[in-house]
Amino acid sequence: xxxxxxxxxxxxxxxxxxxxxxxxxxxxxxxxxxxxxxxxxxxxxxxxxxxxxxxxxxxxxxxxxxxxxxxxxxxxxxxxxxxxxxxxxxxxxxxxxxxxxxxxxxxxxxxxxxxxxxxxxxxxxxxxxxxxxxxxxxxxxxxxxxxxxxxxxxxxxxxxxxxxxxxxxxxxxxxxxxxxxxxxxxxxxxxxxxxxxxxxxxxxxxxxxxxxxxxxxxxxxxxxxxxxxxxxxxxxxxxxxxxxxxxxxxxxxxxxxxxxxxxxxxxxxxxxxxxxxxxxxxxxxxxxxxxxxxxxxxxxxxxxxxxxxxxxxxxxxxxxxxxxxxxxxxxxxxxxxxxxxxxxxxxxxxxxxxxxxxxxxxxxxxxxxxxxxxxxxxxxxxxxxxxx
Numbered sequence: 001x002x003x004x005x006x007x008x009x010x011x012x013x014x015x016x017x018x019x020x021x022x023x024x025x026x027x028x029x030x031x032x033x034x035x036x037x038x039x040x041x042x043x044x045x046x047x048x049x050x051x052x053x054x055x056x057x058x059x060x061x062x063x064x065x066x067x068x069x070x071x072x073x074x075x076x077x078x079x080x081x082x083x084x085x086x087x088x089x090x091x092x093x094x095x096x097x098x099x100x101x102x103x104x105x106x107x108x109x110x111x112x113x114x115x116x117x118x119x120x121x122x123x124x125x126x127x128x129x130x131x132x133x134x135x136x137x138x139x140x141x142x143x144x145x146x147x148x149x150x151x152x153x154x155x156x157x158x159x160x161x162x163x164x165x166x167x168x169x170x171x172x173x174x175x176x177x178x179x180x181x182x183x184x185x186x187x188x189x190x191x192x193x194x195x196x197x198x199x200x201x202x203x204x205x206x207x208x209x210x211x212x213x214x215x216x217x218x219x220x221x222x223x224x225x226x227x228x229x230x231x232x233x234x235x236x237x238x239x240x241x242x243x244x245x246x247x248x249x250x251x252x253x254x255x256x257x258x259x260x261x262x263x264x265x266x267x268x269x270x271x272x273x274x275x276x277x278x279x280x281x282x283x284x285x286x287x288x289x290x291x292x293x294x295x296x297x298x299x300x301x302x303x304x305x306x307x308x309x310x311x312x313x314x315x316x317x318x319x320x321x322x323x324x325x326x327x328x329x330x331x332x333x334x335x336x337x338x339x340x341x342x343x344x345x346x347x348x349x350x351x352x353x354x355x356x357x358x359x360x361x362x363x364x365x366x367x368x369x370x371x372x373x374x375x376x377x378x379x380x381x382x383x384x385x386x387x388x
Contacts (some may be wrong), residue, residue, distance in 0.1 A: 162213060230280075271300055292304045
């Protein structure tokens with residue numbers, strides 16, 4: 001207990017904690033951890049809690065990987081399989097514009113054309129050779145026609161793909177999930193998901209840093225990892241961010257078991273464990289934007305405000321969470337009220353955080369004009385946008 005108190009005192013004074021100290025803190029009293037994380041958040045991030053008003057565009061739910069907890073992926077024979085055409089994509093984006101959204105979240109399975117001939121043929125008919133090439137053109141269509149800002153999460157990307165995606169995305173995203181290669185071994189969640197190999201994911205994150213792309217990543221909590229592996233994952237993100245300064249946000253997402261998957265009987269992480277991980281993330285990365293998805297924690301999401309988060313992530317008033325459709329978004333007004341009860345300011349942001357808007361080299365000239373049309377002096381969405 002004495003050692004834990006010493007580590008907590010040092011962290012409160014601004015001292016960086018080591019990997020070994022973070023592992024020790026995973027056993028600390030949750031109240032002490034939360035109090036420290038809250039103090040750090042207040043100093044580093046102030047009293048603003050942000051969210052992004054978005055539409056969710058599931059461009060395709062075909063994927064070359066099979067993760068043992070995923071129901072987003074479908075096979076070509078499934079009647080719910082989709083390859084979304086431009087007119088449908090634009091229809092969703094236009095509805096989002098009317099609902100005063102500012103973000104168009106593009107999500108796809110990982111390189112489905114490498115596994116399915118059906119996808120290859122579909123893309124060829126549409127005039128494209130890869131899913132990513134199609135995404136880039138759809139990003140451009142949406143931003144030109146509606147002004148919504150794309151945020152694309154296509155899985156691992158090559159350098160060439162990211163160079164092109166940067167021209168039409170203010171930010172990109174990809175969940176690291178965990179750096180443990182053990183989770184890729186037989187019987188584990190990523191056994192049949194080669195793109196979830198942590199070395200491959202970390203390489204994508206590093207290339208994004210080299211290209212100065214504001215990047216969202218995060219951890220999936222409760223898929224069989226150990227506390228030490230969670231700490232290792234946070235430190236890998238920290239290391240990359242210290243080198244390149246490009247990780248704009250870390251999502252702490254709780255696993256939720258789904259029927260008809262091999263992890264259907266697995267347990268979701270308890271709230272205190274989530275609180276512990278959030279607090280440790282804040283202590284390890286004091287200035288990071290840290291998010292928890294409220295729809296996956298519908299009955300108690302407001303409790304995470306006292307663990308050090310400063311963001312609720314993307315919330316849609318018109319589209320479901322297609323990755324977790326069984327978890328509806330809470331109403332934005334309900335989140336606002338819950339946030340303000342704790343005396344925080346509740347503000348909308350763009351898919352790029354304010355600190356990256358004026359950071360040299362992190363935005364393409366192509367989309368700057370769309371961003372400045374939406375923001376106030378803080379770099380957040382101007383209030384009168386919602387009343388125009």
